[in-house]
Amino acid sequence: MQLAVIGVGGAGCRIASAIRAADPTTDSFVEAVFAFDTDGDALAALDDVSDPHRYRYGPDGDDGLEGDLERGLECGREHADELVEVLDRGAPAAADAILVAVGLGGTTGGGTVPPLVATLQRRYDAPVYVLGTLPADGEFVPADVGSAGTEHRSPTTGSDGDPDTPETPPRPRAPANAVDALERLDGRADAVVCFDNERWLRTGERIAEGRDRCNRELATRVAAVFAAANSNSEGAERGIDADDIGRVMGSTTDIVTIGYGEQAVDTGGSRFGLGLFSSDQTVERTSAVSAVETVTRNGIHGKLTLECEREAAGRAHLIVGGPPAWLDRQAIADARRTLEDAVGGARTLGGTVSRPDGDAVFATVVLADVAPVDRLEELRAAADRSA
Template identity: 40%
Template sequence: MKLTVCGFGGVGCRIADRLVAADGDRSRSFVVDSVALDTDQRDLSSLESIPDDRRHLYGVIEAEGAGVEGDRSVGAAAADSEATELANAVDDAVSSQTDAILCCVGLAGGSGATALPRIADELRRVYDVPVYGLGILPAGSPTADDGSTSTAARNTGRALADIGAATDALLLFDNELWLGSGDSDTDPDTRDDLNETLTTRVAALFAAGEGDHDRQIAERVVDASEVQNTFAAGGIATIGYASQTIERPTESRFGLGILEQEGEIDDTTAIKAIETTSRRAVRGKLTVEIDRESVQRGLLIVGGPPDWLNRRAVSDARSWLAQETGSVEIRGGDMPDPDGDTITMIALLTGVGSCPRVNAFRAAADRG
């Protein structure tokens, strides 16, 4: 699936930059073009993969090039004053190849979280392709022990409402869920680890249908329409991901341990590998924790060497996901990797009706 990747604000631009870098490292390309929009010149200058001519500083009068420090009123004023220029900057990055526009943003901030809804509304009016949000939930509890709420928590609750209404679906990543004990999401090394965790999952999902057609093709290919149809449930979305290293059997042509070649795969081994990996992807840590029984639609993608993609096991995994979620709209497909040595499972769950962290941030905004 081909994306125009847009970064809004400091956090969003860093995520967009990592996705562009990840695209360059993959055989399956999923990024058509990219753009970064921010009120902080220093953060824009620190980007490494988004081209200089695709980086746009706005709100110079309101923010003086130094960001808005989480002040949504200043961020909104900056976005309003240059709404046409921001929309044009994104428009320049959208081409006929674009299947969807992915807008990355930190939900607790004041710049990106206020600019994105304004631009997304315009994009949905102009283009026939879907506009997805990729939002980062901040670490920490939305409510303190004394019942008070922080500015970041209130900002996040308001951003969830605004961006959820302005986009076709909102894919979330919860920093709190993925932080190690004693870690802080403000620490640069920890932040890099979190960003890597996120981009691995997002890149795997959107690259799944962009295989090298000179190599073996999936029996049931995952194309852009499968991803779009799954996201069409709208609302909150989350990704599950798991991989398992496999040992590919070999046999000797002369029985002497020489001239080894790849042997046949035992069906039981392949079935077990797919069963185990699919359960780890769905029951393990998602990008944001949800009530799995509140899912409306799902997409299960299995990747690995073609001989390991056992048809019965893949079908059984889809049936199991349908039972796990209660959804009757579970799609699936293959991502063959003839030279790979891992089984990879990607689970996209959309139309989520119950997400505890989202509910908590929305409540914080209501109290504020």
């Protein structure tokens, strides 16, 4: 499966760049990465996007949009065709899906992505998925309004920490922007994969301090889903293809969250030699079973990109992968039942990914059509309060 990744705005571009960096296979699942921003300095700071695929558009100056989503939307509508022309030059026609990454609290990203996704849907047959971060409380809740007497994270301004950490302005409109952008994506995006910054930042940590770590964690999960549909599953029980991914993501703008568990395993040094030999490796069955059980449990019950009750999922997909000798069939069948039990009546899919050169067993859990989600309700309430 080949994915065209488009980052829009500061967060979106950094996440797109991190996805490129996380691509684990030589047979890359990332067909092309594009970065679109109104902020030229932010574009210039990206690590893993080639120059011709970085594109600045819209008003000049850092705060041309001044946090105003209406202006962001206007800018997005005005420039959507122009951005798609930039994509056309990079030939994403071969892509099986398009992934648009965005920080949903932002003005550039939140304003551009809804009209951009609408234009992409008109121009390409491939499904268009949005990967959106949800704003953290520290961005918009004043420091002295912490909940129920608990000490609250300080706002995102100030350079009281590491002087090398870039400052980030407070974003009082972040929840309203996020809620508004999500509503506008309804009926446009095939699905919206969410990542909750509030859950992934450490206590007291500012976006600028924690974002690179968060982006790596998110990129690992995105890669685990989409690279799975790109791998050689020869010898494995059941592979995964783009249709499986399409089935679990759906096409009706469902909210999607991803869980992930990984365990390093001894591959007898085969990763330094030819991958060929790792399939000859003998692994004690109890070790293989225990590895699959552990990563599955962590994938299901560990931290999700967006927290929700497991029973809140309408569909679920379990991907188990690793060196072939570690992929115990019975353990994988049991893992699938563990997921079925956890999600109640949700429809579940399963697949196996053989990674002859890998040195870890992993489980990726995709939960789709999740509702209700507490964090989304919190952001809606915060948006109402600021209205």
